Amino acid sequence: MLFQYTTRLRPSCLSFRQLSSSYPHRVLPRLIRHQCANLSTETRQEDNYNSKAIVDGLVSKATPFQLPPYLEENRLGWLDDRRFRHGISDYQAERLTVREIAMLALMNSITDKSMWHVKVFDETIVSKWREEVQAMPDSMISDKAFDWCVEELRDKSKDFEQQLFVPTLDSETRCVKSDILISEKLRDDLRQAVEPLLAVSDDEKDWHPNSESKVLNLVHPSLYPLVSGRSRSTATGKVGRETCFESMGEGAIVEPGEKIPTHAVGHGYGRHQKQSQLCSTRFQWLPSEVQFVGDKGTDVKISSYINNLHPIKYKKLYGVIEQMIGKSIPLWNSVLVKGFNQHPGLRIEITEGVTEPREAPFVAEIYEYEDRLVPLAPQIKEYLAQPDNPQITGHWGKDMEVRRKRMELPEDPNEWDLFKVEEAILDVFLRTRTVIHPEPGTSKSYAQWKSSHAPQSIEDEFRAHGLQVIVKLSSIELTPEKPDYAGGSWHLECMLNEGIVATSIFYYDVDNVTDSRIRFSQEACLDETALVYEQSDHDPLSITFGTEAMYEEPAVQELGSLAARQGRIVAFPNTMRHKVEPFSLADKTRPGHRRFLVLWLVDPHFRIMSTADVAPQQVAWAGDARVDGHVKRGLVTLDEAEGYRLELMRERTTLNDAVESNFDSYCLCEH
Structure with missing residues (x-):
């Protein structure tokens, strides 16, 4: 079988009480409706065993090749708050307001x-920053938002x-x-150690497929x-590190993976999706085994x-x-998402859009x-003549002129129809009001x-079990003949089984390249x-949260971007x-590159x-195998490997398409 999941902590079914206390309220009814009612007695008994196993410690190795528990059918193992979360239909954060996104950008810039x-901590510099950002x-960035950012950054x-x-x-x-x-020194050591990989013949x-000979794969x-x-x-x-050649060509052929459940029953947020699009039974990236050195610290071998x-x-x-893995571990500790409520959450929480x-x-x-309609006509006419607020109407589209025409009233107030006047006033109200963006520090303090x-x-x-880490070394190479890199596409790393x-x-x-950034969503x-809103009136919430219209819109949010500058290390969870x-x-007359691990x-x-x-x-x-000719029968030629790579890449394209097609949508219902 393809998947070798030796269970270290085998997730168990959460009780209703656990779900009620730790699972986000936004999905609990849907979760309970779809899942808990369908648990069989056999599944509950199995989960009781698993719960005991977790309490007692590491579950002894069972079948060497098996699906991870959260892919097994009729289980709620994926709900367990003791494993790390990923973004393949497994995790949703709550949407941030436009103001909080701006606060993230400000703090990232500082x-x-x-x-x-x-x-x-320099008040003169901080005052200058305040003036600059508020002049944009x-x-x-209001005063309260700026004050929060300063307090957070000082901490x-x-x-x-x-x-x-x-x-x-x-x-x-x-x-x-x-x-x-x-x-x-470590950066220079890495650069020098990679040089022989770059010095090979043309x-x-x-060159990575479909990269126009711009993305050079080193590892x-x-x-x-x-x-x-x-x-x-x-x-x-x-299979040892430096003795690995002795095992080349040995062992049994890895058979196709065990059958994947057709649909992910309750996978992620109660969404039903074909797991065959998310999980490969054909390919798997191979990680290296990494062991900790000593009784404490992050040094590894x-x-x-x-x-x-x-x-x-x-x-x-x-x-x-090895040194880079050791340096990465504290960063991973900071970004890993475990369960549902491990990170601080929203700075600004709201239930309605305020205007x-x-x-x-x-x-x-x-x-x-009703007899006051005519006496009030001058004030009503003045009100109806107000210009639109582009904050509101910027995304209304081509029907604006038709809408205005429909709302026109006769010049003589004596000819006005009460219901038509009401409709016109409400329409202008919707087009001219101002959305008041909420402030941080209202629902909770920074502390x-x-x-x-x-x-x-x-x-x-x-520490006792070690880690598994997959390594890539690449270089984006630009030349005067090929001076531009078009950028990548939105994606998550890996297939589900990895x-x-x-x-x-x-x-x-x-x-010699212009500023480059990596963007996150x-x-x-x-x-x-x-959420509280009036019938068919979604604009206040839409503007507050930065969505298009709150209707049939993918529930995805861009968070911002990080500069990919020399000497910088970044880390992020695979929920993003x-x-x-x-x-x-930068200089079109000479080559340039961006190389990274x-x-x-x-x-x-x-x-x-x-x-x-x-x-x-x-x-x-x-040639390094030091064994007889039978070795070659178990090995893969470069042509074969490149063919498999194209198949693997197509599989991953299907994965990202499937993940996007499974996004929830914002769809505020009509009351």
Whole structure:
């Protein structure tokens, strides 16, 4: 079978009481309706066993090859708040208001500044920042919002001085970034260790498919992955790092994975989706086994080879990557999402959109005293002549002129129809009112907001079992003939069976390219049942939350972007989608590049097949096998590997399309 999930903490079914206390109120009724009523007696008995196993400690290894528990049919294991969450139809944050998004952008911008942690205490500098941000057109940063940001950054500066990284774009999820965590020496060591991979002949360079020879793969997990029906596994987990060649060609062929349930029963937020589009029975990226060194700390040793990186020829690079994994662990601790309420949540919480004025004038008066309609005509005419507020009408579309024409009244007030006047007044009210954006500090203080954050400590929780990490080294190469990179597309990392829960990226060599950024978004729900709004009047909420119309609109929200500058390391959870923004050569007369190391963390609560199970498959490495000719019968040629890579890429494109098609929609109902 394809999936080797050795259960470390096997999720159990949560009780109704647990669900009621920890699961978001916005989905609990739907969850209970779809799931809890359908649990069989057998499933409940099994979950009772699993609950005991969790209490007692590590479940003993069962079947070596099995689906992770949260993919099993008729289980609620995916609900367990003891595993890390991912974004493949598994996690939704609550949508942030436009003002809070602006606050994230402001704090992200300030923490990009050199010595920000010192400057944020300088009142002269802070006053200048306030003036600059509030002078911007349509600035969403009010005095209260700015004050909150300063208080938050001053508090974060204390942790920054010790940790050397800072959370950013943070609410229910977060990224982290640092320009000083990785020393110049370590960055230079990485650059030098990678040089031999760059120095190969043009014929040996692995340009990523469909990249127009701009994205150069140095180490990529999509080449020579685990392929069911082709790859061989020793199933012992004992393929060594530098002795891996001795196992080449050995082991049994990995059979196709066990049958995946047709639909994800209750997967994610009670949504039903074909798991066959999310989970591969054909391919799997191969992680390396990573063991902790000593009784404490984050120093690690890579104990099985990195796929596509020769462990003898690139021994120095292995040592540098080990250091980078150790540096990434505190960042992953900060961003990992465990359960549903581990991060602070919203700074601004609302249930309605507030406008000024809150209601239309004249209507109540003319209904109570119909004979006042004509005397009030001058004031009504003046009111109806107001210009539209583009904040409201900017997205109304082409029917505005038709709508205005329909609302026109006769010049003579004696010819006015009461109901037509009411309709015209209400229409102008809707078009001219101002939406009052809510302020932070109303529903909770900064201290209350901060107190709910619960960082992880995977170096303590999984010290005995170690981690599994997937490695990628790439370079985006631009030339005067090819001076522009078009950017990437929105995507999540991995297929569901690979279990990636966090990413770190280190930009170790950036030369002669314009500013480049990586942008983030996430599924973001709204609890329609808790929102207050008038019949068919969605504009106040739409403007407050920054949506188009609150109708049949994908429930996704962009959070902002981080600069991909030299020497910077960033980390983020796999609950977030991301994409690389376009960039170009700065000097069009000479080449430029952006080179980076990517580390993906597999959820350590489970174990997938790794390079400790599957020996190197490259025919080119067979000379190091030190065994007889039977080796080649079990290996994969480069042509084969490149063909498999194209299949794997198509599978992942289908995954991202399937995830997007399964997004919830904002759809405020009519009362």
